[in-house]
Amino acid sequence: MYDIRRLSMLVMIIDCGSVTAAAKTLGYTVSALSQQLQRLELEVGQPLVRRQPRGVVATEAGALLAGHARYVLRRMRAAESELDELSGLRRGRVSVGTFPTVGTTLMPMAISRFRREYPDVRLEVHSARFDELVSSLQENSIGISLLWDYEWNRIDEPDLSLTPLLEDPTVLVVSEDHRLGRTRHVNMSMLRHEDWIVRKSGHPVAEVLERSCRGAGFTPKIAFEANDYQEALAMVSVGLGVALAPQTAVVSARPGVRIVSLGQEAPSRRIVIAHRSDRVRPPGEHAMHQILVDVAREHLLADRPS
Known part of the structure; x- marks a missing residue:
């Protein structure tokens, strides 16, 4: 597997017609660019350019490799563009779990806000019982989920990271x-x-x-x-x-x-956001996580006596 950076340099040298012009365009010294070209030729096992009095031209091997390199570089630029769209929440998918008793309170408000702020991201919402939600998180079929517990039976799943949202009296x-x-x-x-x-x-x-x-x-x-x-x-x-x-x-x-x-006469339940702690979370999940935190905070303020 050839180094993508050196392939890019090869394309630039051939397109510019000289190592000097390519070095100037890329911001390298002529010596440094020449060394990278030599390393690539050693990896390939044959010359990639032929030196001439006024610059260089591609050898048959150089032209062949440069053609493939251009395709790879185009695909890499496309990947970077798509990743930028995901990062900027202009595309992508977020899968969220919930349970029925918050399906008429927190979750609808969070869904409305997410769709308003990120209309190009596909939002999938799955409602299920506690054990099903935990299994879906562990199997990676949903990214984040609302869960609940009581003080005598706290969620004990080592692979889940929990963010407490509110106490539900x-x-x-x-x-x-x-x-x-x-x-x-x-x-x-x-x-x-x-x-x-x-x-x-x-x-x-x-x-x-x-x-x-x-x-x-x-x-x-x-x-x-x-x-x-x-x-x-x-x-x-x-x-x-x-x-x-x-x-x-x-x-x-x-x-x-x-x-x-009942005030404090009866125990309240804790509502949390859960996600797997070993996953790299996409931007859409971070955005939904923050929206749920904000909605829960607003819910608490709305319920606070004036």
Whole structure:
């Protein structure tokens, strides 16, 4: 494999018709350029130019190699141009992972901003459960993803780098005609006699309920196990019971329910951006990462009491 820099020098020498003119164009001394030409001739094993009284002309081998060199140099310039476009976010693709409960809050705002700022970059968004998102990151089928965890079960994936975005508080959801429907804040101890709607056993919010009730000194009476938050909210709306949910899961709550703050009475979940730490990340991923950070910061400011 020949040195691309020396091939470029050969093309310039042949095009200029002399080592002196090529050296002046390239900013080399005549001696330095002559040495590089000699090294290339040694690598090829035959002369590449023939010296004449007024300059040089290409030998048959020199003309052949210069022809191939021109093609290589054109392809390299094209590659540099395309890389510049990727670097300048004028083309490319970004693949992002998300999960349903932020699909109505942070992610739509981030998508809108990314498309507005980088319209020529293709954005692919994949929504999945936690384990699927982690597998997709590890398999490199997505570049970055939103993930979540709780303090007793932190994400423990050594190959993932995590950027904390925000703490997503746990809130109480009640029907609009519930005795607490017009209350802004409650304590868990006020809920010991309630019937509870909860996600199926094994879902993290079920453990949130168990820990919160245990901390308040009682065991929750389960009225219904829901398959998803929409089903849970539907059952709350008809008065079958009350429920706990992450705040981002109920921002767009259905009619007939009220959201009540629990403050620090129930554990919050942490939302993070994750990416593989061993990857060189393309510019588009860095841009989406920063947009997610900015959107999360704005979300926190919007939720802060005035």
